[in-house]
Amino acid sequence: MRTTFAGAVTALLLTVALSGPVLAGSEDVVVEGAWSRASIGTNRPGAAYMKIRNTGDEAVTLTEIRTDIAMMPEIHRTSTNDQGVSSMAPVGDIKIGPGETVALEPGGLHAMLMRLQRPMAEGDRFQLTLVFSDGGELVVDVPILGIAARGPEG
Template identity: 65%
Template sequence: MKSPVAAVAIALSIFLGLPISSFAGSQDIVVEDAWARASIGKNRPGAAYMTVRNTGTDPVTILSLETPLAMMPDIHRTTTDANGVSSMAPAGEITIAPGEAVSLEPGGLHAMLMRLETPMVEGESFSLTLTFDDGGTVTVDVPILGIAARGPEG
């Protein structure tokens, strides 16, 4: 039996993942509060929202999205100019600083789900995979809420 101190040290090093990490930071990514709105049919694009938190010590960049639900998923940003005209464009690569989080929320960044393969039905869910610049991926299960939902609580 090893000393309790050594056991704690080993446990701690496993917990922190210090020496064994081959990826630079995506294993430190936590995705919270993912949700999406139901769609009407599959001709209209859908949108999904979530908070992507970087709990590590290195910056991490989201490169792309993938989901069996849509052929063309991409992160888009909605902006509104001084005249109240709102427009939407691909957000490009999004880098999350250590200890920071990026929120995909209505009226700002959102995972735009273009070319739906199936309608998004309230009560169902789908998987969404985020690929990061270190080659790592994180897959989340996204619950589908009603069309009029305003947040992860509905």
């Protein structure tokens, strides 16, 4: 049996591809209903909300968020204890299983935008970049609604 150079390269690439870790594709992520509320100046943090859906067959992991509107963007979770006291804390990586949707919404997970660089004014927009463990990035255009908005429809 005679092996050609091209055949050997193809076999090598296939072996490497099959033996390496399987990384879910961030290209399978869909973001719906992104929105935020206007801020009161820059002294208080802002927040952004959206639904992040994994349409793929493998889990994806959101590892970071970035935006030029805030120096410290992080995913936080709001929780309330038995005495009714609410608190927020960063959550780190978020794994989204195949076919699952993670909601970033008021009172739960949300994109916390700390150290705002400019006021979040009603009618403006900003970009929020979602960074995934496979190196993929998804840029989301986030509209800024009124200060009393309760959802993407205002």
